[in-house]
Every structure is written in C-alpha cells, then in structure tokens.
Amino acid sequence: MAEDPAQGAGVVVTRSEPLWRPGNSACAGCGMSLGLQWLDRALHGGMLTLVVPACCAVATPGAFPDSAYGVPAVGSTFASAPAVATGVSRVHELNDEPDPTICWAGDGGTYDIGMATLSAAAERNEDVIYVCYDNEIYGNTGGQRSGATPAGARTTTTPTGKLEPKKDVMAIMAAHGVPYAATLSLAHHDDFMRKLAVAQTTRGFRFLLLLSPCPAGWKSEPADTVELSRLAVACGVFPLYEVFNGRRYRINARADGTPLEDYLARQKRFAGVAFDVEAARAAIKEKWARLEALAANFPTTDVSVSSDSGHRWLRVLVKDRPSVLARVAAQVSRRGVNIETVVVRRLPDRAHTYITLGIDADEPTAGRVARGIARLDAVVDVAPFVGECPEPEADQEPKAEVRPDPDTPPTVR
Amino acid sequence: MPRALVTGNQAAGAMLAAAGEANRVARGCCSGVYPITPQTEIMETLTAYPFTKGAVVTVESEHSAMGVCIGASIAGARAFTASAANGLLYMTENVFAAGYYRLPIVLVVSNRTIGPPWNIWVDQGDSLALRDAAMLQFYCESHQDLVDTILVAFRVAEDPRVLLPALVAQDGFVLSHALMDVDLPDQSQVDAFLPPLDLPHRIRRDHPRIYGGLTWPRDTQRQREDIEHAMQAVPHVMEGVLDEFETVFGRRPAGAFPAAHTDDADLVIVACNTMARTALHVVEDRRARGERVGLVRAKLFRPFLRDALVRALGPARRVAVLDRNHSPGSGGIFWGEVVASLAGRSDVLVQDYIVGLGGTDVPHAVIDAIVDDLAARERPGPPVFFEEEG
Numbered sequence: 001m002a003e004d005p006a007q008g009a010g011v012v013v014t015r016s017e018p019l020w021r022p023g024n025s026a027c028a029g030c031g032m033s034l035g036l037q038w039l040d041r042a043l044h045g046g047m048l049t050l051v052v053p054a055c056c057a058v059a060t061p062g063a064f065p066d067s068a069y070g071v072p073a074v075g076s077t078f079a080s081a082p083a084v085a086t087g088v089s090r091v092h093e094l095n096d097e098p099d100p101t102i103c104w105a106g107d108g109g110t111y112d113i114g115m116a117t118l119s120a121a122a123e124r125n126e127d128v129i130y131v132c133y134d135n136e137i138y139g140n141t142g143g144q145r146s147g148a149t150p151a152g153a154r155t156t157t158t159p160t161g162k163l164e165p166k167k168d169v170m171a172i173m174a175a176h177g178v179p180y181a182a183t184l185s186l187a188h189h190d191d192f193m194r195k196l197a198v199a200q201t202t203r204g205f206r207f208l209l210l211l212s213p214c215p216a217g218w219k220s221e222p223a224d225t226v227e228l229s230r231l232a233v234a235c236g237v238f239p240l241y242e243v244f245n246g247r248r249y250r251i252n253a254r255a256d257g258t259p260l261e262d263y264l265a266r267q268k269r270f271a272g273v274a275f276d277v278e279a280a281r282a283a284i285k286e287k288w289a290r291l292e293a294l295a296a297n298f299p300t301t302d303v304s305v306s307s308d309s310g311h312r313w314l315r316v317l318v319k320d321r322p323s324v325l326a327r328v329a330a331q332v333s334r335r336g337v338n339i340e341t342v343v344v345r346r347l348p349d350r351a352h353t354y355i356t357l358g359i360d361a362d363e364p365t366a367g368r369v370a371r372g373i374a375r376l377d378a379v380v381d382v383a384p385f386v387g388e389c390p391e392p393e394a395d396q397e398p399k400a401e402v403r404p405d406p407d408t409p410p411t412v413r
Numbered sequence: 414m415p416r417a418l419v420t421g422n423q424a425a426g427a428m429l430a431a432a433g434e435a436n437r438v439a440r441g442c443c444s445g446v447y448p449i450t451p452q453t454e455i456m457e458t459l460t461a462y463p464f465t466k467g468a469v470v471t472v473e474s475e476h477s478a479m480g481v482c483i484g485a486s487i488a489g490a491r492a493f494t495a496s497a498a499n500g501l502l503y504m505t506e507n508v509f510a511a512g513y514y515r516l517p518i519v520l521v522v523s524n525r526t527i528g529p530p531w532n533i534w535v536d537q538g539d540s541l542a543l544r545d546a547a548m549l550q551f552y553c554e555s556h557q558d559l560v561d562t563i564l565v566a567f568r569v570a571e572d573p574r575v576l577l578p579a580l581v582a583q584d585g586f587v588l589s590h591a592l593m594d595v596d597l598p599d600q601s602q603v604d605a606f607l608p609p610l611d612l613p614h615r616i617r618r619d620h621p622r623i624y625g626g627l628t629w630p631r632d633t634q635r636q637r638e639d640i641e642h643a644m645q646a647v648p649h650v651m652e653g654v655l656d657e658f659e660t661v662f663g664r665r666p667a668g669a670f671p672a673a674h675t676d677d678a679d680l681v682i683v684a685c686n687t688m689a690r691t692a693l694h695v696v697e698d699r700r701a702r703g704e705r706v707g708l709v710r711a712k713l714f715r716p717f718l719r720d721a722l723v724r725a726l727g728p729a730r731r732v733a734v735l736d737r738n739h740s741p742g743s744g745g746i747f748w749g750e751v752v753a754s755l756a757g758r759s760d761v762l763v764q765d766y767i768v769g770l771g772g773t774d775v776p777h778a779v780i781d782a783i784v785d786d787l788a789a790r791e792r793p794g795p796p797v798f799f800e801e802e803g
Contacts, residue, residue, distance in 0.1 A: 017621060047618045051484070063627040072616040074487055075625030076480065077510050083477035087443055087484020087492070088616070090468040094441040094490065099618060117480065120473035 014045045017070030024068035026060040029222025031212030031229070032133040033060070034186055036104070039131065042196030044325075044344065044353075047071065047099040049088050053081040053109040056140045057133070079113045081105050082121035085128045093127065098326050100129050100200060107134040107148035111167050115147075122176040125204040131184075132207070135214035136166070143217040150237075151283075152275040154268075155217070161273030165283060170243070173207040177246035184210040185240055187230030191252055195242060197342035201329030201357070211238045219268030228266055234258035236284045239291055244338065249295040260284070312366050316355040316373055317381040324378040328355055331372040337361045352380070417597040421588035422451070424556050424595055425521045425581075426458025428563040429493045431603040432519070433459075433467050439609030440489040441466035445481025447474055449500035450533045451585035452523040456495055475500040479507035479518070486516040487624060489615035491567070493518060497585060498525035498539045505543060511578045512547025512640070514624055515614065517570035518578040519563065520548075523589040524686070524737075526771045534772020535584040537686065538738040541714070541746045547640045549579040549647065550715040552685040556593040559583050561658065561666035562712075564598070564606055568654040571610055574646040580715075584687045586772070598662060606661045644716040651713075669713035670725035674700055678707030680787060681726050683751055684735040685711040688768070688775050692735065695780040706784060711747055719754035726755075731762045733787045735780070736796075737769040744796030762787075765796035773800060 019040035026033035036057070050073040052058045058075040061068035076084040081103045089101040110118060110132040121128060137155055138144040144157040147167040154161050173181045180202045182195045199206040211232055213225040220228060232238035236255030243249050260281055264270045318324050325344065332339050341358035359366060363386075370382045419427070433442030446456035446469055459469045467490075470481045475496050482492035496504055501522060511518050526536035540550060551566055553559040559581065566579040583589055598606075616622070628636065651668065659665040674696055675681055682692045689710040699706040709725045726732060732755075736745025743749060748765035755761050766783050769775040779801050786797070 015621070049488075049616055049618070058626060061623065061626060063629050064632050067621075067623040067626055069621060069623050071621045072618065073621070073623040073626075074484065074616065075623060076483070077506050079476060080480035080483070080507060080510075083445065083472060083480025084484035084487075086470055086472075086477075087445065087481040087486070087490075088488045089484075090443050090470065090481075091440060091485050091488035091490040094443070094466050094468060097618065116473055117477050120477060124470070124472075 015047050015070065016045075019043070019070050021068045021070050023062060023066070024060045025062065026056070027216055027222070029213070029215040029220075029225040030056075030060075031135060031186055031210070031214060031225050032056055032106070034225065035131070035133050035184075035210050035212055038186070038189070038192055039102070039104075039196065042193050043200070044346070049074070049092070049099065049101050051076055051081050051085040051088060051101065051103045053105050053114060054078045054140075055106040055109055057104050057106070059140055078109055079117050081109060081114060082117045082126070082128065082130060085130075086121055086124070086126045089127050101127070103128060103130040105130070105132055106139065107132060107136060108138045108146045110134070111147035111169050119172070119176065122173060122178050122205045122207065125178065127203055127205075129199050129206045130208065131210060132169070133210045133212040135212045135217055137214060137217040139214050139217050152270055152273060152280065154270070154273050161275060170209055174243045174246045176205075178207055179204040179245055180242065181207040181246075182209070182242035183238065183240050184208055185229045185233050185238065186210070186212070187226050187233060188240060188253065191240060194341060194343055197325065197344050198242070198339060200325055201332070201339050201342050203333060217269070219271075220266055224266050228263065231258060231263040231266070235260045235263045236288055237263055239288065241291060241295065244340065249291065251291060251295045255288070312359055312361055312363070313385040314357045314359060314366065314370055314373065315383040315385060316357065316379060318353050318355060318378045319351065319380055324376065325355060327376055328357070328373055328379070331376065332357060332359060332369050335365060335369050335372065337365060337369055415597055415599055416594060418592050418594050419556065419597065420454065420590055420592055421556050421559055421583045422454035422523065422590065423458060424560050424597065425495065425563060425583065426455040427597060428560050429455070429495070429519065429521065430459055430462040430464070431598065431600055432564065432567050432607055433491050433493065434462075434464055434600060435604045435607040436491040436610050437464070437466040439611065441468075442491040442493070443468045443470070443481065443485030444493050445470045445472045445478035445485075446494055447472055447478045447496070447500065449475070449497050451525055451589045452495040452497045452521065454589070455521055455523070475504035476507055479504045479511060479520075482518045483507060483511050483514060483516060486511070486518050486612065487514060487616055489610070489612050491610045492516070493520070495521040495523070497523045498527050501539045502527065502542065505546070508543055508548060508578065509546045510625070513636070515576040515643075516578060517567070517576055517610070517612070519566050519570060520578060520580045521563065522580055522582045523585040524582050525585040532771045533585065535587055536737055536770055536772065537582065540580055540582045541738045543580065544715060544746065547577055548715060549575075549577055550713070551579065551581045552712055552714060553581065553583045553588070554686055554689050554710060554712075556588065556595045558667065559588065560595055560597060561662070561664075564603065565651070565654055565658060565666055567607055568657070569647060569651050572646075572650045572654070573613060574650055575643050577640070577643055582686065587687045596662075596664075602661060606658065647716050648718055648721065667710070667712050669718045669721050671710045671712060672725040672727070673708045675707035675709060675725060675727035675729065677705055678727055678729045679705045680731040680733065680784060681707040681709055681729040682733045682735060682780065682784070683709045683711055683747060685714070685747065686737070688735050688737060688780075691775060691777055692780050695777055695784065699784065714747075714750075717750050717754075722751065722754045730760055731787050731790075732764070733783050734763060734765050735775070735783070736765060736767050737775070739767055739770060748796065762790060762793050764790060764793045766799045767796050768799050776801060
C-alpha cells in the first residue's frame with residue numbers, strides 16, 4: 001500500500017491554496033462566494049474535506065479538469081450531502097485524521113430535498129459542520145421557490161409572491177439538540193469568525209445558517225450584498241443567534257429599529273406584489289418574542305469578548321498556526337466543560353496566535369483545564385481571566401518567549 | 414475450512430463483515446445500512462459485528478445508506494451495504510453516482526418484487542432495474558455460490574483495471590431465509606484473499622481534487638467510454654481472481670456462464686439464481702431419458718459477456734430463457750440479452766418464458782412443460798407468461 005506521509009495518524013495538515021480560488025464563475029455579488037472566502041479565513045489554513053450537493057457551489061468552481069476548490073471536495077447527489085459527509089467523517093475518525101468534514105449546501109438541499117438526510121445526520125450527532133448558504137431560492141435552476149423563500153417574494157414559481165412564510169430551519173435543528181447551531185451574516189465578520197471557531201472546537205453535529213443574498217434571484221444590486229445582509233439583521237428579519245445543545249439560546253445582535261422597508265426596497269423580488277408589510281412586521285415581532293423568551297436565561301447578549309462579565313476565560317498563546325485549536329478544544333471537552341465562545345487572533349509576527357476560550361466552569365475545573373492545555377507542546381502560555389477579558393491588541397507582541405523545547409513547562413498564570 | 418449451517422442472509426452478512434474486517438490493516442471499513450425485507454438480517458449482522466477498524470451507520474433511508482458508502486469509499490475505506498425491491502429503487506440515484514465515482518462498493522441484494530401492491534417474495538426485477546448503472550451484477554444459485562461470489566466481487570470491483578461497484582444477488586426467502594450447510598471462510602482466509610484496499614483516487618488531504626464536479630459533453634462521453642473499457646476488463650480480471658480463489662480456498666467458483674450438458678445439446682435452458690438449480694434437475698432427468706437438453710446459468714449479468722454466452726450455449730438450436738422479471742412492453746430482461754448475443758443467428762430459436770413473478774413457485778413441472786413447449790415450436794413467439802397448471 002502506498003505510503004502517504006501527509007495522512008499519518010493525528011497529523012494536522014495545513015494548506016497554502018485558498019479554499020475558493022480565483023477563476024470560479026460565481027455571479028458578481030454572490031453571497032455564497034463571499035461566504036466561502038470567509039469560511040477559508042475562519043479555518044486559518046487548516047485542511048478540511050468539503051461535501052457539496054448539486055447546487056451553485058458545485059456549478060461555479062468550473063468544469064473538469066479545473067476546479068476552484070483548493071481543498072478536497074466531493075460533489076454529492078442533491079439530497080445526500082450529510083450522508084456522504086457521514087461516510088467521510090467516520091473514515092477520518094477511524095484513521096485519526098483530525099481535519100473537519102464540512103457540508104456546504106444551499107437552502108434547496110437543506111430545507112427541502114435534503115431535510116430527511118440532514119435530520120438523520122443531526123440525530124446521529126455525526127461529527128460534521130453543516131453550513132447552509134441560504135439564498136431563499138433554487139438559484140442554480142433559475143430562481144424557483146423553496147421552503148426558505150420568505151412570504152411575499154416573487155420567484156419563477158410564485159409569480160405573484162409566495163403565500164407561505166419561510167420554514168424555521170434553526171428551530172428544527174435546535175429541536176434535534178445538536179451541540180451547536182448558529183446563524184451567520186456577511187455583514188458581521190467578527191461574529192462569523194467567532195462562530196466558526198466555536199464550531200471548530202465543538203464535536204458532533206454543528207449547523208450554521210448563512211443568509212446569502214443572491215443578486216440574480218433577489219433582483220438586487222451586486223454591490224448591495226453586504227448591505228442587504230446588514231439590513232436583514234438590523235430590521236430583525238434575520239436574527240443573529242446561537243443555540244448550544246438545543247437548549248441555551250444566545251442572541252448576538254438585536255434589531256436597531258431600522259424599518260423593514262429599507263431591506264425590502266433594495267430587492268425587486270418584493271416589488272409589484274401585494275406584500276403585506278404589517279403582517280411581515282407582526283411575524284418578525286412574534287419571532288423575536290419567542291427568541292427573547294428562549295434566550296432569557298442566557299447571561300450574555302453581546303458578541304464581544306470584553307464585556308461578557310461573569311464568565312471564565314482562558315487566553316492561550318500558541319506557536320505557529322492556529323490548527324492546534326482542535327487539540328486545545330479537546331483538552332476542554334475531555335473534562336466535560338462546554339466552550340461557549342472562541343476568538344482566534346493571529347499575531348502580527350505570523351508565528352503566534354491567541355486563542356481566547358469562554359468556558360462554563362468553576363475555578364478549580366478551569367485550573368485543571370488550563371494545566372491540561374499547558375501540556376500541549378505548541379502552547380506557550382495559558383492565562384485565566386474571570387469576568388472582564390481584555391482583547392489582545394491588534395499589534396500586540398507575544399508576552400512569553402517561545403519555549404526552546406517541549407520539556408520546558410509553559411507558563412500558567 | 415469451517416462448515417456452518419446458516420441462512421443466505423447470515424452467510425452474506427458474515428462475508429461482508431469479513432471483507433470489511435480484512436481492511437483493518439488499511440483505512441478500515443464503513444457501511445451505511447437500512448432495513449428492508451428480505452435482507453434485514455444482513456444489516457443486523459453488520460451492526461452486531463465487532464469491527465477492529467470499522468463503522469456501521471444506521472441511516473434513515475437506502476438513499477443515505479449508499480450515500481454513507483460513497484463518502485466512506487471515497488475516503489479510502491472498504492464499503493458495502495445490502496438492499497432489495499423498493500429500497501433498491503430508492504437507492505438508485507446514489508448507485509449510479511457510486512459507479513460514476515468509480516467506487517468499488519459491494520451491494521448485496523436479496524431479490525424481492527417491487528411494489529405497490531406489496532409483495533415480499535422473490536423477483537429479480539429489482540436488481541435488473543439497475544442494469545444501466547455502472548455496476549457489476551452477479552446472480553447466485555446457492556449459499557456457497559453467494560459466499561464465494563461476494564469475496565470474488567470485492568476482488569474484481571477493487572481491481573485497478575475495473576474500479577466499479579458490484580451487486581451480488583440472491584433470491585429473497587428461497588436463499589435469504591433458507592438454512593444451508595456451507596464452507597464459511599474464516600478471517601485468516603479472507604485476509605489472505607483480500608488485499609488491503611488502496612483506492613488510487615481516494616480523497617487525500619494533501620491533494621485537493623473535486624469528485625462529482627461539472628463535466629462538458631465530450632469529457633462525459635470519454636468518462637462513459639472509460640467505464641465501458643473497465644467492464645471489458647472484467648472477464649480477464651475475473652479469471653485471475655478465480656485462480657487465486659482456488660489457490661486460497663481449494664475450490665473454484667463458477668465463471669460468467671456455468672454450463673451443464675451443453676456440448677451436444679439440441680435445446681438449452683438459460684436461467685439464473687435458484688431457478689437454475691431446479692432447471693438442472695429437469696435437464697438431468699431428461700438426459701437420463703436420452704434427451705439432448707442442456708443448461709446455462711446466467712451468473713454474471715453485468716458486464717454481459719455475449720461471446721462467452723454463445724460459447725456456453727454450444728450447438729443448441731433451441732434456447733428457452735427463463736425470466737423471473739418483466740420489462741413491460743418488451744418482455745424478459747435476460748431474453749433481450751440472449752437475443753442480442755445471438756444476433757444474425759437465424760438458425761437458433763430463442764423463446765422467452767416469463768415465470769415466477771412475485772414469488773410464484775417455479776417447480777420442476779413448470780420447467781419440464783417449458784421444455785416441451787419449446788420443443789414443439791416452429792418459430793419464436795412473443796414472451797410467454799408461463800405458470801403451473803391449476
């Protein structure tokens with residue numbers, strides 16, 4: 001059998017190629033395309049296997065023998081991405097290959113044809129990160145209604161506007177009790193990166209829903225993709241929140257009073273139809289009331305690390321690339337401690353990274369976790385904080401020296 | 414060689430598990446499974462097996478069962494599953510995908526009638542409905558044939574000259590639930606026969622490639638042509654595999670078209686699975702009475718080796734094809750293949766007999782009557798639906 005040095009047990013493989021290379025044929029202003037570039041950034045050069053069902057994400061990377069994907073990718077049949085990802089992920093596990101298996105699927109493959117497969121993979125708690133890039137339409141076939149299309153939107157199959165409201169897929173996934181589910185916005189970069197870091201430090205099924213404006217389907221300006229993403233959050237249409245184990249809800253950004261009309265007016269899919277703005281406003285209000293009630297017992301509402309008082313933090317300084325994240329996280333989870341937020345910040349020296357973990361633990365447990373992390377050979381320094389946790393300065397240099405050899409114990413402050 | 418009294422399903426489950434276990438020295442094995450009568454015992458056997466390096470995933474549908482096998486196989490593990498009837502049809506999209514990805518997944522089918530209306534009994538229409546997938550198809554007549562063919566199927570499917578999935582069929586209930594005494598190879602023998610799987614195109618973390626992306630028309634035609642070349646390599650590959658099987662196990666499983674008494678036969682019956690066993694008794698009874706009757710068992714259906722069939726038929730001028738399947742508006746599926754193999758041979762009278770649909774019994778007397786019917790014919794007629802009198 002051929003030897004493959006990069007496949008060795010436990011070896012973390014890093015890559016130099018971007019995940020989503022130039023030359024792809026995604027439309028101007030494609031939310032999915034931007035999302036793939038952000039996904040790449042969130043993975044910090046770590047390797048992954050991508051599983052993509054038949055959708056725009058398999059139609060736009062180019063035709064044989066070219067591919068814009070800079071990572072191994074499997075284009076599955078439409079309804080099969082979570083099943084194929086299950087097979088890939090199980091074999092990675094059998095061979096002690098730590099890099100994640102990530103499904104990247106549209107709303108058709110998630111809300112509709114793939115729902116049974118998705119539900120079953122979530123119920124089995126497969127070790128898969130599932131990202132739904134939701135453009136609220138069958139985009140690849142030219143814009144037909146899906147279960148994700150909001151009420152009032154015109155599509156080729158709802159020429160007078162869709163009558164039924166959008167399916168609440170987050171509620172469905174939360175009902176499965178998956179370890180982590182979160183919504184993502186292309187206008188909230190830090191929140192996106194933090195949630196991808198939490199996803200990478202969590203084992204089991206992780207569901208991420210990315211609102212992905214589609215200029216062709218939404219009849220919007222390509223330049224408005226990020227602005228539409230911002231407005232969707234600001235007017236309350238697309239709440240930013242996360243759900244831990246299907247029980248603990250945390251709201252990450254609240255509507256700021258931006259009128260719904262500001263969001264609707266930039267999309268011609270809502271023009272020329274009998275759109276009931278008051279009904280839409282009432283539906284948003286009801287959705288928020290439900291969400292606020294679910295999130296009432298979670299102590300924090302803010303996405304930033306620094307103002308989250310009452311929490312316990314570990315600031316970990318690691319050498320080299322942040323692909324040690326999974327090993328650091330394993331030290332936390334093996335002690336039965338939940339990671340509730342993660343911020344990864346690469347230092348300007350390009351040789352060190354700060355990983356800040358928000359954990360749900362008492363002081364002695366946090367101490368045990370810190371000592372476990374300190375034993376990892378890539379770790380230079382572990383600093384626990386309670387309550388206020390200062391952000392590392394953007395230009396901050398590492399405070400501790402890199403250990404000359406693994407036998408020298410790192411500092412635990 | 415350990416002997417065991419087992420059902421067809423137990424035998425099939427044991428061989429799939431042994432093949433998976435044999436890959437513990439490489440990237441392990443992984444199977445997605447879903448129950449359906451009459452194969453359920455196979456998937457139960459797999460879920461209960463204590464694999465050293467393997468995973469059996471109990472999914473929510475046959476479509477996903479094959480989906481898991483695809484993901485596992487593309488990641489380099491040995492993958493296999495089982496299905497039947499409507500489950501097989503539900504799986505079909507991913508069976509085609511597995512073939513086009515060139516993944517050597519082994520799929521055991523306990524043949525069952527497609528519904529509705531629901532009928533759990535044997536009919537080969539389910540596996541034959543997948544005849545246009547890029548997949549080998551073997552049909553087995555006995556438990557021993559099933560055991561040996563599953564191991565042969567892994568070897569042929571995984572051969573770098575082939576790299577296609579393989580379907581191994583047995584008759585539902587007639588074999589799947591019947592107890593028979595078999596030589597059941599132990600793990601060390603299976604280890605000796607099945608080398609570790611080294612799928613040349615598996616996903617490698619250091620080598621980004623896409624599988625199942627877009628292709629333009631001309632590349633698609635070339636890809637299909639490559640698959641045809643792989644199919645054409647099967648007879649040669651299979652000969653080598655059967656030689657090695659004989660070395661390891663001391664017996665030689667049947668090839669594509671095992672024949673009996675065809676050297677000097679005037680009339681030959683073509684049949685598959687357990688019907689071929691009954692037909693053999695008919696042939697031997699008639700031989701005892703001095704009639705020159707022979708039998709060809711259609712074991713390898715994909716690829717369909719037309720020349721090998723013509724050789725196996727020998728000098729016979731009359732051929733009765735027994736089809737336990739029905740392609741509405743055409744006739745029996747094996748018959749179509751036999752007629753195509755004998756294209757231009759106006760001297761051979763080929764008659765299609767559609768028998769045993771929905772598990773209808775095909776006893777000695779029916780096959781006997783078919784031989785009489787064919788002997789009396791002056792020219793072939795349309796496919797005949799044949800059943801026992803009364």
